[in-house]
Amino acid sequence: MILAAAPALPLHKAGPYVAAAYIVFLALILIYVTIMAIRLSRAERELTELARERARRDAQPRDRELERV
Amino acid sequence: MHVYGRGLRGLSLATSATLTAALILVFFYAPLDADQGFVQKIFYVHVPLAVVSLCGFVLGGIFAVQHLRTGDRRNDMRSYVVIHMSLIFAVGALITGSIWARASWGHWWEWNEPTLVSFLIVFLLYATYQPLRFSIEDPERQARYASVFAIVAGAFVPLNFIAVRLAQQYVHPRVLTLGGGNLPGPMRLTFIVSLFGIGLLYATLCKYELTAKHARRQLRALRRNVLGDDAVRPLQRSAAPS
Amino acid sequence: MRTALTILRKDLLLELRTLETVPAMVLFALTTFVLFHFGLARPSIDGQLAAGVLVVTLLFAALLGINRLFVAEREQGGFDAFLLAPVDRTTMFLAKATGLFVFLAVLELIAVPAFALLLLKPSLGEPLPGLIATLALANLGLSAIGTLVSGIAVHTRARDLIGPIIGLPLLIPALIASSHAIAPLLRTAHAATAPPGKWMAILALYDVVFALLAYAVFDFLLED
Numbered sequence: 001m002i003l004a005a006a007p008a009l010p011l012h013k014a015g016p017y018v019a020a021a022y023i024v025f026l027a028l029i030l031i032y033v034t035i036m037a038i039r040l041s042r043a044e045r046e047l048t049e050l051a052r053e054r055a056r057r058d059a060q061p062r063d064r065e066l067e068r069v
Numbered sequence: 070m071h072v073y074g075r076g077l078r079g080l081s082l083a084t085s086a087t088l089t090a091a092l093i094l095v096f097f098y099a100p101l102d103a104d105q106g107f108v109q110k111i112f113y114v115h116v117p118l119a120v121v122s123l124c125g126f127v128l129g130g131i132f133a134v135q136h137l138r139t140g141d142r143r144n145d146m147r148s149y150v151v152i153h154m155s156l157i158f159a160v161g162a163l164i165t166g167s168i169w170a171r172a173s174w175g176h177w178w179e180w181n182e183p184t185l186v187s188f189l190i191v192f193l194l195y196a197t198y199q200p201l202r203f204s205i206e207d208p209e210r211q212a213r214y215a216s217v218f219a220i221v222a223g224a225f226v227p228l229n230f231i232a233v234r235l236a237q238q239y240v241h242p243r244v245l246t247l248g249g250g251n252l253p254g255p256m257r258l259t260f261i262v263s264l265f266g267i268g269l270l271y272a273t274l275c276k277y278e279l280t281a282k283h284a285r286r287q288l289r290a291l292r293r294n295v296l297g298d299d300a301v302r303p304l305q306r307s308a309a310p311s
Numbered sequence: 312m313r314t315a316l317t318i319l320r321k322d323l324l325l326e327l328r329t330l331e332t333v334p335a336m337v338l339f340a341l342t343t344f345v346l347f348h349f350g351l352a353r354p355s356i357d358g359q360l361a362a363g364v365l366v367v368t369l370l371f372a373a374l375l376g377i378n379r380l381f382v383a384e385r386e387q388g389g390f391d392a393f394l395l396a397p398v399d400r401t402t403m404f405l406a407k408a409t410g411l412f413v414f415l416a417v418l419e420l421i422a423v424p425a426f427a428l429l430l431l432k433p434s435l436g437e438p439l440p441g442l443i444a445t446l447a448l449a450n451l452g453l454s455a456i457g458t459l460v461s462g463i464a465v466h467t468r469a470r471d472l473i474g475p476i477i478g479l480p481l482l483i484p485a486l487i488a489s490s491h492a493i494a495p496l497l498r499t500a501h502a503a504t505a506p507p508g509k510w511m512a513i514l515a516l517y518d519v520v521f522a523l524l525a526y527a528v529f530d531f532l533l534e535d
Contacts, residue, residue, distance in 0.1 A: 017169075191480075205468070213531050213534065214532065232483070
């Protein structure tokens with residue numbers, strides 16, 4: 001505990017607080033990166049699904065009605 | 070079509086480099102403060118977070134003005150992302166400030182520290198931004214009202230700081246000062262590099278977010294194109310501009 | 312200007328005939344004074360404590376009025392009618408803000424003497440002009456921000472909730488300035504007769520900035 005008039009906290013007491021502050025900062029960044037990673041993988045999954053669907057439709061035989069003309 | 074991701078890689082490289090340099094400077098170059106000792110190192114992460122967050126809120130107001138003037142929905146998107154990111158940085162500033170107060174003064178909150186108090190008020194105000202957006206269903210109206218809010222809130226930020234600072238002046242001296250007033254040279258350099266690093270981080274994350282949102286919107290359009298209208302889930306009520 | 316006066320007259324007449332808002336605001340303020348008496352457990356208060364209690368109570372009572380400001384317009388199609396009329400849209404803001412100012416003035420006319428009676432230790436005779444001046448300035452800011460916030464809130468789904476949570480943080484500088492300005496007036500010993508100029512200046516600056524800002528952006532709330 002600090003007294004009001006005493007000088008700064010010694011290193012072993014001050015260390016945890018400084019570490020906590022910087023860890024909070026890092027944690028915020030990492031949480032954001034994780035959220036973005038999840039969104040990115042979801043987007044990639046959807047893209048491959050769309051690409052596959054597109055390829056499937058291109059490979060199908062053409063509609064007979066169109067061909068009759 | 071505007072490509073949001075251009076320059077993202079360069080920006081993130083610059084951010085990483087600057088932040089690494091800042092960390093090195095903080096822990097190996099900047100001298101120990103006479104008054105607060107090692108605890109003062111928190112200053113290099115707390116103050117830049119606070120400064121960048123405040124600039125971000127004002128920037129949100131500027132984008133909102135642009136949105137109302139031009140009607141371009143992209144400006145509303147930028148305003149939203151910038152305010153959202155500033156809110157996250159503001160939470161970071163509040164938590165690190167609280168840790169600093171605890172280390173310096175013994176308790177987790179300090180009413181005599183005008184910056185912390187002003188931040189709390191600004192945070193309380195901007196925390197209503199998302200609920201406000203969420204409670205308006207019509208997207209065009211949502212964007213418009215959000216812009217009005219962002220402008221008024223952006224103008225509020227400097228006024229709030231002045232008022233709180235003045236309210237504290239005659240009661241107690243600043244708690245979280247730097248021991249001398251002016252920053253000595255090595256400290257100033259470290260502070261500027263940290264400020265730059267966190268500013269770049271902010272810009273990178275905002276750009277990242279804008280790119281992701283834009284990509285998702287295009288993905289939706291592509292999905293509608295390929296699979297037909299039925300395959301696309303209708304957009305539910307949301308706070309974010311689509 | 313004539314449009315604004317017409318709308319104002321309509322609102323004041325409406326209030327006079329139905330007596331919905333202002334009596335509720337006054338009752339709320341009086342009840343809150345009683346609550347404070349029991350909550351603080353003191354026979355009387357003075358100085359900064361009294362200033363704080365007075366200003367906070369007036370603020371919360373004002374919120375009641377602010378919540379109801381545009382409700383009639385919304386429910387009975389007043390907005391649509393106004394948009395169709397060939398008038399300048401900012402007149403709506405002027406009319407509503409002036410109406411709110413009048414309501415607040417009536418509220419304070421009753422609540423301040425009640426406060427002096429119920430809670431205040433020193434007498435209210437000498438500091439009264441200073442008090443009136445400060446409250447008038449505070450009312451200006453309150454009316455501007457209140458009208459703006461009410462205009463935002465009336466079109467949302469969580470109508471009564473959004474107004475206070477947006478409005479209260481925005482009003483904090485006005486609260487700080489008015490309570491610091493009133494505090495010296497309500498001291499028992501060495502009471503001042505005039506409120507400190509610094510806080511009046513801040514209050515005036517706040518009023519000017521936000522009145523202009525609210526006036527400028529209000530249009531965008533009315534578009535369909």
